[in-house]
Amino acid sequence: MSSHSIRELFYPESIAVVGASKDPMKRGFRSIQKLLEDGYAGAIYPINPKEPEILGLKCYASLGDIPGSIDLALVCTPAKTLPQVIEQCGKKGAKGAVVLAGGFAEAGDDGQRLQDEMVRVAHAYNVRIVGPNTSGVFNTHKACNIVGFSNLKKGDIGLLSQSGNMALSLVTEAEANGHIGLSTYVGIGNESDIQFNEYFDYFAEDENTKVVVAYVEGMKNGRVFLDALRRITRRKPVVLYKSGRTSAGRSSAKSHTGALAGDYAVSEGVLRQAGAVLARKSDEILSLAEALSLLQPLASRRVAVLADGGGHATIAADALSEHGLTLAPLSQETRQRLSAILPPSAAVANPVDVAGGTDSNPAVFADCASILLEDPQVDGLLITGLYGGYGVRFSQSLTPIEMQTSMRIAAMLEARGKPIIVHSLYGSLYSDLRPAPLTCIREAGVPVYDSLELAVRCMQGLAEFGEAQRRPLAEAEDHPVRSPAFETVLSSCRSEHRTVVLEHEARQALADAGVPMPAPAILARSPHEAVAAFERLGSVPVAMKIVSRDIIHKSDAGGVKLNVGSSDGVRQAFENIVANGRKHVQDPDITGVLVTPMAPKGGVEIIIGVVRDPTYGPVMMFGLGGILVEVLKDVVFRSLPLTEDDAHRMLAEIRASEILNGVRGAAPTDKDALVRLMMGISSLCSAFPEIAELDLNPVLAYSSGVAILDARILLEEVSAVTPQ
Amino acid sequence: MSSHSIRELFYPESIAVVGASKDPMKRGFRSIQKLLEDGYAGAIYPINPKEPEILGLKCYASLGDIPGSIDLALVCTPAKTLPQVIEQCGKKGAKGAVVLAGGFAEAGDDGQRLQDEMVRVAHAYNVRIVGPNTSGVFNTHKACNIVGFSNLKKGDIGLLSQSGNMALSLVTEAEANGHIGLSTYVGIGNESDIQFNEYFDYFAEDENTKVVVAYVEGMKNGRVFLDALRRITRRKPVVLYKSGRTSAGRSSAKSHTGALAGDYAVSEGVLRQAGAVLARKSDEILSLAEALSLLQPLASRRVAVLADGGGHATIAADALSEHGLTLAPLSQETRQRLSAILPPSAAVANPVDVAGGTDSNPAVFADCASILLEDPQVDGLLITGLYGGYGVRFSQSLTPIEMQTSMRIAAMLEARGKPIIVHSLYGSLYSDLRPAPLTCIREAGVPVYDSLELAVRCMQGLAEFGEAQRRPLAEAEDHPVRSPAFETVLSSCRSEHRTVVLEHEARQALADAGVPMPAPAILARSPHEAVAAFERLGSVPVAMKIVSRDIIHKSDAGGVKLNVGSSDGVRQAFENIVANGRKHVQDPDITGVLVTPMAPKGGVEIIIGVVRDPTYGPVMMFGLGGILVEVLKDVVFRSLPLTEDDAHRMLAEIRASEILNGVRGAAPTDKDALVRLMMGISSLCSAFPEIAELDLNPVLAYSSGVAILDARILLEEVSAVTPQ
Secondary structure: OOOOOOHHHHOOOEEEEEOOOOOOOOHHHHHHHHHHHHOOOOEEEEEOOOOOEEOOEEOEOOHHHOOOOOOEEEEOOOHHHHHHHHHHHHHHOOOEEEEOOOOOHHHOHHHHHHHHHHHHHHHHHOOEEEOOOOOOEEEHHHOEEOOOOOOOOEEEEEEEEOOHHHHHHHHHHHHHHOOOOEEEEEEOOOOOOOOHHHHHHHHHHOOOOOEEEEEEOOOOOHHHHHHHHHHHHOOOOEEEEEOOOOOOOOOOOOOHHHHHOOHHHHHHHHHHHOOOEEOOOHHHHHHHHHHHHHOOOOOOOEEEEEEOOHHHHHHHHHHHHHOOOEEOOOOHHHHHHHHHHOOOOOEOOOOEEOOOOOOOOOHHHHHHHHHHHHOOOOOEEEEEEOOOOHHHHOOHHHHHHHHHHHHHHHHHHHHHOOOEEEEEHHHHOOHHHOOHHHHHHHHOOOOEEOOHHHHHHHHHHHHHHHHHHHOOOOOOOOOOOOOHHHHHHHHHHHHOOOOEEOHHHHHHHHHHOOOOOOOOOEEEOOHHHHHHHHHHOOOOOEEEEEEEOOOOOOOOOOOEEEEEOOHHHHHHHHHHHHHHHHHHOOOOOEEEEEEEEOOOOOOEEEEEEEEEEOOOEEEEEEEEOOHHHHHHOOEEEEEOOOOHHHHHHHHHHOOOHHHHHOOOOOOOOOHHHHHHHHHHHHHHHHHOOOEEEEEEEEEEEOOOOEEEOOEEEEEOOHHHOOOO | OOOOOOHHHHOOOEEEEEOOOOOOOOHHHHHHHHHHHHOOOOEEEEEOOOOOEEOOEEOEOOHHHOOOOOOEEEEOOOHHHHHHHHHHHHHHOOOEEEEOOOOOHHHOHHHHHHHHHHHHHHHHHOOEEEOOOOOOEEEHHHOEEOOOOOOOOEEEEEEEEOOHHHHHHHHHHHHHHOOOOEEEEEEOOOOOOOOHHHHHHHHHHOOOOOEEEEEEOOOOOHHHHHHHHHHHOOOOOEEEEEOOOOOOOOOOOOOHHHHHOOHHHHHHHHHHHOOOEEOOOHHHHHHHHHHHHHOOOOOOOEEEEEEOOHHHHHHHHHHHHHOOOEEOOOOHHHHHHHHHHOOOOOEOOOOEEOOOOOOOOOHHHHHHHHHHHHOOOOOEEEEEEOOOOHHHHOOHHHHHHHHHHHHHHHHHHHHHOOOEEEEEHHHHOOHHHOOHHHHHHHHOOOOEEOOHHHHHHHHHHHHHHHHHHHOOOOOOOOOOOOOHHHHHHHHHHHHOOOOEEOHHHHHHHHHHOOOOOOOOOEEEOOHHHHHHHHHHOOOOOEEEEEEEOOOOOOOOOOOEEEEEOOHHHHHHHHHHHHHHHHHHOOOOOEEEEEEEEOOOOOOEEEEEEEEEEOOOEEEEEEEEOOHHHHHHOOEEEEEOOOOHHHHHHHHHHOOOHHHHHOOOOOOOOOHHHHHHHHHHHHHHHHHOOOEEEEEEEEEEEOOOOEEEOOEEEEEOOHHHOOOO
């Protein structure tokens, strides 16, 4: 289907308002009023068979009566009229329609049918649909606002929202702020036709949008969403708020990984992986967007703090640390230069406290800022305290000095390319009370916050976007090779109507996928074979585990014997295991007993798993094993396929990651081996979408190499397996 | 010493300004100007030998020349003049002096000597001192503002700050807010005479102060601070921000507990124990104080959410959960009553979403609020969304309805005693733009926030204060009995110049202190005694551990043998252990070998310890044992003595507390046994201040009872032990 670029919907040369009205309370009136007020330059065609004119514009009985062509239709009529209206739009050659009405998919089966019908017609006529059930769209750069939001300032932040009220919140916050402007808004609505991904692609290209804000409740197709997010975040920051964090985990999941895959934990991992700057609180969304629209990303996490009081210096240091930023160590030279211009009581280590050194001459702020930004260890600067309010606090004669200082500091943005953020306690004062130097420095491109923590959060956002931009590109999506051996396993699973891949089969599959399998595992079908396996393994102590499609919890079934060290012992263990299995389940299908050398002592217990998330598709979980981690849910997620960078970040992102570096004198674990293991699992699961869940639990990670102590693979229900 | 009540410093009938000036930049001018401006009703006496008058007031050459008496002296002269000025204050009968000058204890040894001299004079003349190195004090209810802060609104929040800039921040924020008023301010300064505790006691009594805000960097005497905090928080909320969270732990501490006692972790535990509402961010301090000054504390953590849009409803639910609050389950009746007045698409389970049911009639908000507050399961109400802005958003004709609705909702505060908080996206609009219904409802006592998360944080603050008020009173400080047996141990430690209490001595001390010691531990001094002990214990498998003042890390020295099960084995183990000890250290003093029955398998590994915090004195730590907890620092602290309530809260407050309730089918651990153990340790450490550090690590907690696997006690260095 050759569809219209959705750009034409945001830059329409003509708009028809279907369901135009003379009632000032109705959208069919208010949007026309707003277009006229804002001076929209294109043609506006009200459609209403009962009115001759609305707001001075000639009214048409139907779309077909319009003399010219139309780019966009705003449809204000009820749900049931839609298929017909869209057909008329199509016949008229409209490129898109914004459908406000509710009563579609969100309202149950009948609504879903109506929506499907509308979309069918739209596709037939190549009309792109925004919504239905949307608050509308605006583009301040085209003076095209059919939402009706007032007091919009033109700017460079694009807004995508699944909640009309959240959009209104953000617009109102921008209005209160006075400095923040918006470029474009889309109420996502039901995503019946155009979905998040197309809007992301549009924003990536839109020359008037520098930063995108997305309020996301759910998504129709998580993989497609992530792909588009990955594309746009290479070029522009996306501040994303994902709501619905506290819903219960997937209690139906069968695997350990599934049970730990809380919705938000998965979203958090995969959205950050795709490059989003995730807002954790709704009240930081717009400030993050503002900082990202004004400033370069941070090149590292090293920040200098310039304070004019000990209290703010201390709070800033605390907040930086809590946000994962570090106080840049200052060079000897930097400290000497600061000492030369500050009083003896000043602190010239980071955080820098001028200790009254600016009271009579706030220009010293710019001198200090310049010195700090010249230090190659410093990648960003946070100014905190009274800056901008010296005229208010001390003497009005200082205000002109502060104005010049503001211009000097703002000029450093350009010169050094390092972000500068100001926290000022006078930032909380509005309108006529707000000191002019703060307005001046903000207009020159340095954001000003009245909350010190918010200023630090925004600095963190700049670091996050910097890291997202520097992340290595995923290798071109390769076509993973399906190993014939695992194809055979799948065939037998299908023919045997089982979804449980037996452990020896799983181990083979992993080995085939290039997962380094440190220890051989031999399936023994008789006591005799078990002894032979034992001897083949060098007669070292072995672990023996039952292999049966009917027994999932092997230990509970008495199906595991550890540290078996003699031929006699192995024979006896085989018989015990099989006998226990028979006692445990009625007439079980016992394939045999797996014999493996005991894993070396020590090592850090790890769990690695894959589940198919209903939204995002296959995602990998990484965490430390053991009961504590389960309780503390200290696990991280990424969508597959994984890059090596993703895998390394997963190791670093668990809260207990310090353990992997070696604590209490332990040697560091072999992170490269873990990464290789994770990459292999990623390949296997990419090659075989039939794999529903995979658990390696536990894996022991040593200072050199890893050992997989248990491997479980569950397949999609046979009926769901790709039909051949 | 009968000292003046410090109340007289805050309600002075006369003020002398020592170092009064005609220079408008100087405090000696500005404070007089401010007192006059504000209409201070008492007498003002400028002191300056060179001026005949200042700001129309007669100037005196010295304090002695003043005709009347003076209550308070504001001293603006430099540090070196202070002893003499205080002496003059004393001779004149001044009750207090506010000393602005720096250059005292904060400036080094000379300054410390000057400060000591000043305080000596002050004590001799019974003059109370605020500061030195302070920004000053104000009391809006006496129109007595010698700080010079402008635009102060009279109110009921008292402010204690160790940073002048933080005080200025909070005052400026209150000014920007427009609704928040302050009663009293004190710049703590160097606390040379009056310390935090006296200010807390003063605020507890002050009829004009309902809530206290304290910005604390450090404290001179942590125990006294905590005692006063405990007293005031029985009567009034204290919102406390403790800065300096990221300083390194006490690397010098010898015990495990000491190493984990990060400064902030200890502060957090003991300050909350004493009833403070701890602000974690500087930008939430004033909002918390506002909520606590307006509203009753929450009776439980169950809150109802009333939203007019799905976005805000979802974000509110997420935020409540992240703040440890719960969505109150609504009764059948409540839901039916809501259904009766809301459209069919409304959500009548908590969070309630009116789904347009208020668009044409915002009075429905009050109807819903009333229904929700009548539900006995609901203890607090959060209204979130567009409330107050219906006139702006929809039609001006709705504004009068919203005004009435505001009054109706505010009246429910009184009627039900349950807190109500409003989040409104229109709360971000200031001055002339802010909708009148929001101003109206705030003035009627319902706080309004423009941040949904901040609204929820304030609700959480109300829950925290409620819990602090409901906590059981500590039993009257009993005089713990010093057991003669441990006195004997102390004597031998002293005579042997050792600070290590041997394990068998430590176990005896714990038993004497009433700690239930589940298993006997027998010290054997020979292989023969070891066998006898083994037999006395019933010939069950035993653990054997070396007892030697010279060997701290017993395992490393080969000094531990586990699971020894025969007389021969015990004999051999004894000999091995002693031989290993001799190999490990040159000529060790080996007391013997401790023989204990092996602890039962299973159980949750716990660490309990006590250290003497340099600020707060003895504090107890509780956490789960093991390496993960060490890395994740999942431990909590309380100051001693402990109440049973404290101990129970410690069990509940660790992040992994779920483990104590039993996970993966395990039985819950015996919390009562843990609490008894903690109470016993508390008694022991209270009775014996000689104990510097105590570590029980690990303790195994079973479904019934506990086992202490290792007990270590370190004494203060002998020279530091109480001299007899």
